[in-house]
Amino acid sequence: MATLEQIGQRAKEAEPFLRVMDREHKDQVLLRAAEYLVKETDFILKANGADMEKGRKRGMKESLLDRLNLTAERIEGMAEGLRQIAALPDPIGEVTADWVPENGLRIKRVRVPLGVIGIIYEARPNVTADAFGLCFKTGNPVVLRGGSDAIHSNMAIVEVLQKALGDCGCPECSIQLIEDTSRDTASAFMKLNQYIDVLIPRGSAGLISTVVNNSTIPVIETGSGNCHVYVDEDADLQMAVNIVYNAKTQRIGVCNACESLVVHRKIKDAFLPMLAEKLSEKKVELRGDEAAREAVPSMTPATPADWGTEYLDYILSVKTVDSLEEAIAHINRYNTGHSEAIITENKEHAEKFLQEVDAAAVYVNASTRFTDGFEFGFGAEIGISTQKLHARGPMGLEALTSYKYEIYGNGQVRG
Amino acid sequence: MATLEQIGQRAKEAEPFLRVMDREHKDQVLLRAAEYLVKETDFILKANGADMEKGRKRGMKESLLDRLNLTAERIEGMAEGLRQIAALPDPIGEVTADWVPENGLRIKRVRVPLGVIGIIYEARPNVTADAFGLCFKTGNPVVLRGGSDAIHSNMAIVEVLQKALGDCGCPECSIQLIEDTSRDTASAFMKLNQYIDVLIPRGSAGLISTVVNNSTIPVIETGSGNCHVYVDEDADLQMAVNIVYNAKTQRIGVCNACESLVVHRKIKDAFLPMLAEKLSEKKVELRGDEAAREAVPSMTPATPADWGTEYLDYILSVKTVDSLEEAIAHINRYNTGHSEAIITENKEHAEKFLQEVDAAAVYVNASTRFTDGFEFGFGAEIGISTQKLHARGPMGLEALTSYKYEIYGNGQVRG
Numbered sequence: 001m002a003t004l005e006q007i008g009q010r011a012k013e014a015e016p017f018l019r020v021m022d023r024e025h026k027d028q029v030l031l032r033a034a035e036y037l038v039k040e041t042d043f044i045l046k047a048n049g050a051d052m053e054k055g056r057k058r059g060m061k062e063s064l065l066d067r068l069n070l071t072a073e074r075i076e077g078m079a080e081g082l083r084q085i086a087a088l089p090d091p092i093g094e095v096t097a098d099w100v101p102e103n104g105l106r107i108k109r110v111r112v113p114l115g116v117i118g119i120i121y122e123a124r125p126n127v128t129a130d131a132f133g134l135c136f137k138t139g140n141p142v143v144l145r146g147g148s149d150a151i152h153s154n155m156a157i158v159e160v161l162q163k164a165l166g167d168c169g170c171p172e173c174s175i176q177l178i179e180d181t182s183r184d185t186a187s188a189f190m191k192l193n194q195y196i197d198v199l200i201p202r203g204s205a206g207l208i209s210t211v212v213n214n215s216t217i218p219v220i221e222t223g224s225g226n227c228h229v230y231v232d233e234d235a236d237l238q239m240a241v242n243i244v245y246n247a248k249t250q251r252i253g254v255c256n257a258c259e260s261l262v263v264h265r266k267i268k269d270a271f272l273p274m275l276a277e278k279l280s281e282k283k284v285e286l287r288g289d290e291a292a293r294e295a296v297p298s299m300t301p302a303t304p305a306d307w308g309t310e311y312l313d314y315i316l317s318v319k320t321v322d323s324l325e326e327a328i329a330h331i332n333r334y335n336t337g338h339s340e341a342i343i344t345e346n347k348e349h350a351e352k353f354l355q356e357v358d359a360a361a362v363y364v365n366a367s368t369r370f371t372d373g374f375e376f377g378f379g380a381e382i383g384i385s386t387q388k389l390h391a392r393g394p395m396g397l398e399a400l401t402s403y404k405y406e407i408y409g410n411g412q413v414r415g
Numbered sequence: 416m417a418t419l420e421q422i423g424q425r426a427k428e429a430e431p432f433l434r435v436m437d438r439e440h441k442d443q444v445l446l447r448a449a450e451y452l453v454k455e456t457d458f459i460l461k462a463n464g465a466d467m468e469k470g471r472k473r474g475m476k477e478s479l480l481d482r483l484n485l486t487a488e489r490i491e492g493m494a495e496g497l498r499q500i501a502a503l504p505d506p507i508g509e510v511t512a513d514w515v516p517e518n519g520l521r522i523k524r525v526r527v528p529l530g531v532i533g534i535i536y537e538a539r540p541n542v543t544a545d546a547f548g549l550c551f552k553t554g555n556p557v558v559l560r561g562g563s564d565a566i567h568s569n570m571a572i573v574e575v576l577q578k579a580l581g582d583c584g585c586p587e588c589s590i591q592l593i594e595d596t597s598r599d600t601a602s603a604f605m606k607l608n609q610y611i612d613v614l615i616p617r618g619s620a621g622l623i624s625t626v627v628n629n630s631t632i633p634v635i636e637t638g639s640g641n642c643h644v645y646v647d648e649d650a651d652l653q654m655a656v657n658i659v660y661n662a663k664t665q666r667i668g669v670c671n672a673c674e675s676l677v678v679h680r681k682i683k684d685a686f687l688p689m690l691a692e693k694l695s696e697k698k699v700e701l702r703g704d705e706a707a708r709e710a711v712p713s714m715t716p717a718t719p720a721d722w723g724t725e726y727l728d729y730i731l732s733v734k735t736v737d738s739l740e741e742a743i744a745h746i747n748r749y750n751t752g753h754s755e756a757i758i759t760e761n762k763e764h765a766e767k768f769l770q771e772v773d774a775a776a777v778y779v780n781a782s783t784r785f786t787d788g789f790e791f792g793f794g795a796e797i798g799i800s801t802q803k804l805h806a807r808g809p810m811g812l813e814a815l816t817s818y819k820y821e822i823y824g825n826g827q828v829r830g
Contacts, residue, residue: 016771020770103790105785107791115773115803197804212608218804239826242828243828246829358430358527361819362822363822363824365824366520366823370827375518375520376516376820377516388530389529389817390805392817392818402807404773404774405808406777407781407785409780409781409785410780411651411780412780413658413661414661414784414785414790
């Protein structure tokens with residue numbers, strides 16, 4: 001089993017090769033990898049079977065077993081993901097600025113790979129192929145540290161991907177898996193600054209906070225979403241019902257689902273009964289403040305803890321406010337910087353909300369569920385950043401790039 | 416004395432105010448602050464005198480005392496810095512992308528402040544006004560933690576800046592100084608994730624590495640520069656002499672000074688004696704490998720440690736290579752991601768060097784000394800980033816911004 005030091009060195013060795021690969025060659029590898037994943041379906045399923053058996057024996061929850069489980073269809077999905085990434089334009093080499101300052105030098109700002117990317121994730125083996133595709137297309141070697149529950153699946157997938165790399169004349173260590181899944185090794189990985197340029201955790205809030213608190217490598221935080229919909233006094237109430245229903249129930253376990261409703265006092269008596277009736281179709285539990293419960297007495301009383309809770313469940317908190325300003329202050333206090341929406345026909349209110357709410361994506365009259373790299377038209381997504389440094393919101397290929405300045409002189413020296 | 420918790424809370428309270436301030440109002444504050452700095456010169460000099468006296472009593476080195484020392488002229492320089500920042504365009508609110516993906520939403524990507532910025536620095540009190548100007552212009556509250564040696568100077572400067580803020584109807588806590596300069600408080604500050612969005616250390620390599628290793632807040636690393644000039648076999652040798660002389664000696668204590676020369680074997684016998692003669696004007700010590708010493712026998716023999724050393728002194732290491740490829744490999748192994756140059760008349764060599772050398776700024780036929788926010792035409796600089804995440808190279812106002820997505824719908828829900 002390779003040591004972390006060896007893994008780091010090999011990744012750095014792959015870096016110069018990937019840095020200058022042209023698009024055609026990178027896409028060739030991605031398509032070959034897709035082909036091999038499908039061809040090696042039985043091999044991958046067998047390895048996944050071992051993980052599933054171990055998981056069942058250890059009494060793993062059904063929902064986790066479902067995430068871990070691979071099928072021929074899911075493997076085809078992984079392959080299709082790689083084909084889609086191959087079809088996307090290559091951001092590397094793009095000149096994003098080009099100018100001549102007073103000293104007469106010509107300065108070009110050119111998009112380049114970020115470097116070696118570390119990914120720490122849990123029990124979803126599809127992340128393995130997905131992360132490889134995005135990192136490889138942007139010229140970044142990737143080092144993966146998946147959970148022990150998926151180790152056999154991950155090893156099999158990485159083996160197949162490495163075969164595709166080797167067959168296309170690329171360093172196999174463009175993707176590497178840390179096979180030692182101990183906590184100590186994970187901790188040491190988070191401090192491997194010499195070899196790893198950026199770390200992206202993907203998974204639960206607990207995993208992400210462990211990485212943020214322990215890594216000395218720069219981290220891109222793909223955080224949780226305590227997303228609000230604010231129904232303004234000037235809202236189209238039927239539109240508001242549709243949007244809240246969609247944002248809350250279309251998929252409950254995702255970070256861009258609505259967790260909290262904020263409603264203007266003037267319309268709460270008209271709006272909340274309409275909404276409660278619609279949400280009863282999905283048996284959504286409402287937890288309201290006193291004013292909200294006056295409008296819908298069947299609501300559970302909300303406690304202060306509700307305002308800060310990401311339920312990821314059929315539960316919605318309901319907060320009543322007296323003004324747009326109060327709504328913005330409440331949202332800025334409790335939101336996690338993900339996705340926030342206002343429902344209003346009032347353009348001034350909409351603009352104020354857009355400007356003053358501090359979050360990656362702020363919507364007027366649309367569901368928060370659209371915060372997603374595919375919906376944004378990025379064609380792919382490595383995660384949704386809830387931090388403000390480097391990348392914010394859905395991260396497509398560009399989020400995995402940096403830039404350098406290429407500068408042309410004719411003998412200039414500084415005076 | 417305010418606790419860290421109180422300081423963090425106050426910075427967060429200032430944030431919504433600064434987020435929506437218009438350019439005119441921000442520039443008014445900056446100009447008022449410049450005016451007050453000049454007006455309060457005596458007050459600031461008195462406080463600085465106390466720091467200087469303490470420093471002398473403690474036996475502080477002359478070079479450090481010089482950095483700490485303020486004069487009426489230096490205070491005017493701080494004021495002029497603020498006036499220059501006021502004259503720069505405001506990046507906040509700029510729409511950097513605007514599109515309609517398939518779902519029909521209109522998505523605008525808009526430049527916004529980064530949030531609350533923490534700056535950790537050492538004994539240079541001019542950083543206090545400088546950091547305030549850059550952070551304030553970009554709508555970011557700033558929390559400063561300067562060294563204990565400059566505490567009286569920093570307190571006086573912050574008091575003056577806060578008076579200007581107050582007089583212009585802005586929260587005084589747009590700038591705050593941590594007055595407790597103990598190490599424990601510095602450590603706790605680096606973990607204040609709840610209130611601080613990004614931390615920028617400014618100072619020695621030791622300070623920066625302490626922050627990188629201990630902070631749980633995202634850090635922008637403004638690192639050291641082990642910068643190389645490679646003199647290619649196809650170089651104009653007189654140009655090469657001028658550029659190396661400039662890059663090495665124009666100012667020795669800076670991060671973009673040249674620390675190492677890489678020279679092609681074919682021209683070393685012609686070039687190195689010319690260079691040695693020129694550098695002898697400044698008594699530069701040359702430390703060369705065997706081949707270099709054949710050309711200039713008076714050179715000190717280089718040890719392997721020389722290749723990785725940022726001297727910040729009148730010393731230059733000299734490495735001989737047999738090819739452009741070897742030069743690139745050597746530079747990629749030892750450089751710190753700052754500034755690298757090739758001297759060549761061969762366009763293919765220049766392009767290969769530009770593409771393959773991994774550094775923030777890569778030059779053809781120019782001195783590395785140009786890596787600087789003012790030389791790049793940014794009008795200001797908060798530091799030079801040697802990391803690849805978020806900002807690379809000289810950081811002007813844009814480096815202190817993030818973005819948000821403002822999204823306009825008309826009732827869209829996700830299917």
